[in-house]
Amino acid sequence: MSARGRWWGLALYLFVFGFILNLLGIVTHVLVSAFAKRWFGTPLPAAFTTQWFEYAWSNFDLGRVLGVTVFVALAVVVLALMLGFPAAYVLARRDFRAKPLLVLLYFLPLLIPQMTYGIPLATTLYRYGVGGTVAGVILANLVPMVPLAIFVLIPFFEQISPNLEWGAAMMGANRFQVFRRVLLPLTVPGQLTAALLILVNTVSNFELTFLVSGAGSQTLVVALFYNAFAGGVRPVYSVDAMAVMYMTTVLVLLLVALRFVRPTQMVFRLD
Amino acid sequence: MSSRAAESSPAAAGTRRLREPGALDTTAIVCLLPSLLYVLVMFVYPFLYGIYSSLRPAQRAGLSVANYLAFFTDEWQYRTVWITFGIAVPNTIVVVTVALLVAYGMRRGIRFERTITTVLVLPISLGVILLAEGILGFYGGRGWFNQMLLASGLVAEPLTLTHNYTGVMLSLFMQQFPFCFLMLLGYISGVDPGLENSARTLGAGPFTVFRRVMLPLIAPGIVIAFALVFVMSFGVFPSAILLGQPAGATRTIAIAAYQQAFERYDMSYASAIAVVMGLFQLAGLVVIILLRRRMVTAATMGVGKR
Numbered sequence: 001m002s003a004r005g006r007w008w009g010l011a012l013y014l015f016v017f018g019f020i021l022n023l024l025g026i027v028t029h030v031l032v033s034a035f036a037k038r039w040f041g042t043p044l045p046a047a048f049t050t051q052w053f054e055y056a057w058s059n060f061d062l063g064r065v066l067g068v069t070v071f072v073a074l075a076v077v078v079l080a081l082m083l084g085f086p087a088a089y090v091l092a093r094r095d096f097r098a099k100p101l102l103v104l105l106y107f108l109p110l111l112i113p114q115m116t117y118g119i120p121l122a123t124t125l126y127r128y129g130v131g132g133t134v135a136g137v138i139l140a141n142l143v144p145m146v147p148l149a150i151f152v153l154i155p156f157f158e159q160i161s162p163n164l165e166w167g168a169a170m171m172g173a174n175r176f177q178v179f180r181r182v183l184l185p186l187t188v189p190g191q192l193t194a195a196l197l198i199l200v201n202t203v204s205n206f207e208l209t210f211l212v213s214g215a216g217s218q219t220l221v222v223a224l225f226y227n228a229f230a231g232g233v234r235p236v237y238s239v240d241a242m243a244v245m246y247m248t249t250v251l252v253l254l255l256v257a258l259r260f261v262r263p264t265q266m267v268f269r270l271d
Numbered sequence: 272m273s274s275r276a277a278e279s280s281p282a283a284a285g286t287r288r289l290r291e292p293g294a295l296d297t298t299a300i301v302c303l304l305p306s307l308l309y310v311l312v313m314f315v316y317p318f319l320y321g322i323y324s325s326l327r328p329a330q331r332a333g334l335s336v337a338n339y340l341a342f343f344t345d346e347w348q349y350r351t352v353w354i355t356f357g358i359a360v361p362n363t364i365v366v367v368t369v370a371l372l373v374a375y376g377m378r379r380g381i382r383f384e385r386t387i388t389t390v391l392v393l394p395i396s397l398g399v400i401l402l403a404e405g406i407l408g409f410y411g412g413r414g415w416f417n418q419m420l421l422a423s424g425l426v427a428e429p430l431t432l433t434h435n436y437t438g439v440m441l442s443l444f445m446q447q448f449p450f451c452f453l454m455l456l457g458y459i460s461g462v463d464p465g466l467e468n469s470a471r472t473l474g475a476g477p478f479t480v481f482r483r484v485m486l487p488l489i490a491p492g493i494v495i496a497f498a499l500v501f502v503m504s505f506g507v508f509p510s511a512i513l514l515g516q517p518a519g520a521t522r523t524i525a526i527a528a529y530q531q532a533f534e535r536y537d538m539s540y541a542s543a544i545a546v547v548m549g550l551f552q553l554a555g556l557v558v559i560i561l562l563r564r565r566m567v568t569a570a571t572m573g574v575g576k577r
Contacts, residue, residue, distance in 0.1 A: 005477070012376040015369075020390050023445065025415055026405035027393075033408055041413040083309055086302030096295045102307070109314050111499075113506030115525040116552065117314065119545040120321025123538045143313050146306050175298060204398035206509055211529075225400045228407070228513055236408070243404045247397060254396050258389060 030247065034240040052241035059234075060223060060242055068134060069219040069249070072209075073202045076141045077195045083142070084149030084194070089183065091150065092157035106147040114144070114207035122211040132214025140212040141202050148201065149194045156190025157183075189260070196257035204250055220246045325543035338543035348544070351524040352551065358436070358511070358523065359504035359555075362443045367496050370451040375481070378459045391449035403442055403513040407433050410441060438514030439521050443504055451496050458492030459485070494563040501555045506548065524548045 034052055036045030056062060091103065109117070121140055122131060130136040160183070168178045203220070210222050218226070224246050227239045328337040342348045381387060394402055410416045410432040417429035432438055462485060470484045486493075508525040515521025528548060532541030 009376060012373050015373060016387060019448070020387070022409075023390065023394060026402065026409045026445070027397075029409040029415055030401070030405045039413075041418065043415070043418060083306040087306040090299045090302045094295065094299050096299075102303070105310060105315075106306075109310070111502070112549070113503055113525075113552065115506040115508050115528070116545055116549045117318055117321075119528050119532050119541055120317040120324075121313065123324070123532065123542065124317040124320060139313060142309065146309055150306065200396050204396060206398060206400055207506075210509075211533075221398055221400050224404070225509060225513070228400065228404050239404065240408070243401055247401055250397055250401075254392075 027247070030240050030243050033237055034244040036237055052235070052237040056238045056241040059238065060227060062242065062245065065218055065220055065223045068217055069203060072134060072137050072141065072219055073199050075138045076145050076202045077198045079138070080142055080145040080149040080198050081191060081194060083146045084153060088150045088153035089157050092154045093162065106150055109144045109147050118208050118211040125212055131212055132217060134217045136212045137209050137217050137219065140208045141205060143208070145198050145202060148198060152194040152197055153187065153190050156187050160186050193261050196261055200250065200253050200257055203253060220249065321542040322546055324539050325546050328539050329537055338540045341540065342543060342547060348527055351522055351527045354521065355505055355507070355523045358439055358507060358521065359501055362440055362504045363497060363501040366444060366447045366451050366500050367493065370448055370455050370496065371493060374452050374455040374459050377456065388453065391453060394445050394449055399442065399446055399509050402445055403510050406438065406442055406445070406514060410438070433514055434516060436515065436520055439507065439511050442510035442514050443507060447500050447503060451500055455492055455496055458489050462488050490563060494559055498556050498559045501559065502552045505552050505555060
């Protein structure tokens, strides 16, 4: 029995190892291809070059795309935190009859796939003339990111003892001062966690941005999709070069994020 | 704890009343209002308007179900429902089963846990587009995977793994397995190991422990995993385009809705397809939750009989 258990354990580790190897293979393949001069069916390309990065930069208008991506991501982080912070405070501290309903409402944009509500949302945004603009992309991305901010912040508020607020109020602080001097400084770790999760999610969020963005408001991942889809027209190496630039952006953000965030928090969905 | 503290504090009289369910003071309402308004205006309103607009086809005046009739009578369109089920159902079963096996095997803690979870988070953070681009290269006709197969002599000709059904399944598995695994691991490692030890002491074998002790305890987690993976797979869009045949074998319902909206500019029809997609996702959720009810009842009945 114990021998069977050991084989079982080995099989599990082999599977996880295989999955990771497979993942690294996929990522490395993109990386090697981006630096290849030409690459046909050999283990490694014969010659390496960086020309595809210059090609991608000038042909895909990447300076502008990167600018839009950074602007959208930062705007979404700031706005989602501003909208979500007070709501998270109330949901963490108060109990009221409509609370389960409210939690469900905030939860829906995270649960329902973006393609399902993205099409009516994009239609609405286009009807009011914001569709296709950078503002439209920000507004659309906020729909899942405000709830994300709320659900990430709630446990951080729950950790702060209400006695601190009452104490401050006893000392004569008004509500604004309690907020500014007590709640804001004490939830800095929570704000940081939420900001990083929103940042990574916004940069890599495809569906909503894809449905709402126009020619001048594409983010990096949407531009990558269009060029990958036009694979036959673009040299595959240049698309891979762009993919590497996207990957680097996300990985840098991820590395920063993982200094403050547990990896399992990145899959935040339920609980 | 906090409510007891409130009772003993001098400011309790006012505060405690507010803490009772049902009462919300102005501050709380002011705090909730911005985000609530945002969700109502940007999520609920477009959703409801989408349903309304799907019932108002462009060609005729007044309310009608013409869009839905058009969808369910046009084979090119209603076929997408079967195609999507054909992708989502097998993918959900495979992803949850494999993730459950692996997570269950690792419930006592893993070696290199932080490294493994970090690497598993990669595909989630990198996003589906980069993954698709990588799979196109790695599993493509001239990619490393086929090179290895050819070199090892397992196949005489490269396998076609991209631009078809297999490609979409590969991409969905890569995307959803880590998510599902980490979620189930959270549920399973939350079960008190003492329960399993007691069952073993009382003579239960590993399989009995799983079936009689662990499965009933982690059933809610498994149901949630099934539901989430199914709903996510049913909305499959970018990988069905990049790795599949968007004009044929993997033309999913999301692609149909997108084409109607942004290639034909028929927003009313597109909304109808989006509503159909949402209803099927809802139906999937309901079926999974009902199955779970029956499963739990059966388990309790079994215990009762003994």
